[in-house]
Amino acid sequence: YQNLSFDKASADVKLRADNDIFHVHKSLLSDYSSVFSEMFVQDMKKNNNDLIDINDIGEQTLKYLLEYLYNGAVNDMDVDIAIDLLAAAERYQVLSLVKQCSTYLEKNLSVTNVCRVLYIADMINHMILKTYTVNYIIVNAHKILSTPEWSYWIERNPHLATEVLLKLSKKFESEFNTDRDLRRLSSEAMKQ
Numbered sequence: 392y393q394n395l396s397f398d399k400a401s402a403d404v405k406l407r408a409d410n411d412i413f414h415v416h417k418s419l420l421s422d423y424s425s426v427f428s429e430m431f432v433q434d435m436k437k438n439n440n441d442l443i444d445i446n447d448i449g450e451q452t453l454k455y456l457l458e459y460l461y462n463g464a465v466n467d468m469d470v471d472i473a474i475d476l477l478a479a480a481e482r483y484q485v486l487s488l489v490k491q492c493s494t495y496l497e498k499n500l501s502v503t504n505v506c507r508v509l510y511i512a513d514m515i516n517h518m519i520l521k522t523y524t525v526n527y528i529i530v531n532a533h534k535i536l537s538t539p540e541w542s543y544w545i546e547r548n549p550h551l552a553t554e555v556l557l558k559l560s561k562k563f564e565s566e567f568n569t570d571r572d573l574r575r576l577s578s579e580a581m582k583q
Contacts, residue, residue: 404431405442406457411450412442413457423460426483448479456480459488468495470504474511481515493520500527502534506544513551529559 402414421428434443445453452475459465459480465472473492480488496508497520505527512521528535535541545552 403441406445406453407442408445408448408453409450411454413453415457419460423487424483424485447482448475452476452479456483456485456488459491460485465491470496470499470501470508473499474507477511477517478515481517489517493517496520497523500524502531502538503540505531505535506540506548509551509555510544510548525555525558528555529562532559 399414402416404415404417406413406415417427417431421431430443434440448456455465455472455476456479459476465476473495477489477492477496480486480492493512500508500523505524509521509524509528511517512524
């Protein structure tokens with residue numbers, strides 16, 4: 392499909408996001424996404440029109456989604472793009488892109504972006520990425536919990552913050568119990 396990339400002459404449908412129009416191929420999008428496939432069927436039933444409005448993602452995100460569908464990769468990927476694309480890939484059921492974006496986000500997780508990544512992982516119910524992100528926060532709590540991003544984030548996501556803090560408290564409780572047990576064993580050994 393690479394040679395078809397946004398070729399207006401052979402395109403059989405147009406997608407409009409915001410004010411941009413993308414000339415695309417139904418067969419390619421349908422091959423990758425059952426959501427697109429169903430959208431094309433439903434749109435043809437409603438109106439015999441070759442222009443479909445995409446209202447749930449922005450033009451830039453749609454551009455990157457189409458770039459992936461046509462080329463198998465997204466050039467110039469960064470964390471912001473990966474977060475937006477992950478949500479779009481989940482929405483349109485492009486599972487290979489969900490995997491690629493989540494892997495990218497895991498590899499590029501940082502103190503400054505971890506809250507945004509956790510939010511999107513929770514929003515789309517991506518349990519592997521969510522668990523990875525929560526564990527990252529637990530390991531780096533001393534850096535993350537004192538940032539302005541964390542303070543801002545917990546006000547807007549109290550249920551997620553509570554979940555993270557409960558897991559963090561369990562970790563400390565476990566470490567405390569292990570420490571206490573080691574001291575007890577050490578004390579008993581010294582008595583013998």
